[in-house]
Amino acid sequence: MTMGSEDPKALARRIVETMHAKGRAYAFLDLEILDVGPGHAKARMKVREDFLNSHGICHGGLIFTFADTVFGFACNSRNxxxxxxxxxxxxxxxxxxxxxxxxxxxxxxxxxxxxLFDIVVTDHDGEKVALMHARSVQTGGSFLPEQESPA
Incomplete structure (x- = not known):
């Protein structure tokens, strides 16, 4: 569902910014949205001390959560x-x-x-850290309410 004549990339940005503002888990990750468009999203995060597991490395579940979050942005990007x-x-x-x-x-x-989506997680040098393959389903309706038509 498009929202009137709004540019698809601008709509995707607005959707992701709304998701980011409403989602409490996103605040925990302290991620930065870099780019978004229809069927696409890109974000960055810094691995903090509270992300480490008992081996002193980033917990895989947090890398998964990061990749899954960016996947969620991409699969909702068309409203x-x-x-x-x-x-x-x-x-x-x-x-x-x-x-x-x-x-x-x-x-x-x-x-x-x-x-179907591919999600690639890379480090600061662009080296691959993790690869995710994900599937989404539309639940019906739009993420953002439709704009009212002018009177």
Missing amino acids: EASVGTSCDITYLRQVAQGEILTAEAKEIHAFGRGA
């Missing part, structure tokens, strides 16, 4: 309310405190009410 139905992640290397991670989600295939 069609969507949720994830499955995710698979592969961790490629450990991540230390202080590292800056970037996650980029891209829609690779859409079908009916569903879509």
Whole structure:
């Protein structure tokens, strides 16, 4: 669902900014939204001390949460309310405190009410840290309410 004549990239930005403002988990991650467009989102976060596991490296669950969050931004970016139905992640290397991670989600295939996404998490040098493959389904309706028509 598009909202009138609003540019699709501007609409996607507005949706993601609304999600970011409303989602309490997003505040915990302290992520920065870098780019967003229809079927696409990119964000960055810094690995803090409270992200570390008992091995002194970033907990995989937080890398997963970061990738899943960016996936959520991408799958809602067209203003069609969507949720994830499955995710698979592969961790490629450990991540230390202080590292800056970037996650980029891209829609690779859409079908009916569903879509498939690839999410790549990289470090500050652009080296891959984790790869996620995810599936979403539209739940019906729009994420943002439709703008009222002028009288």
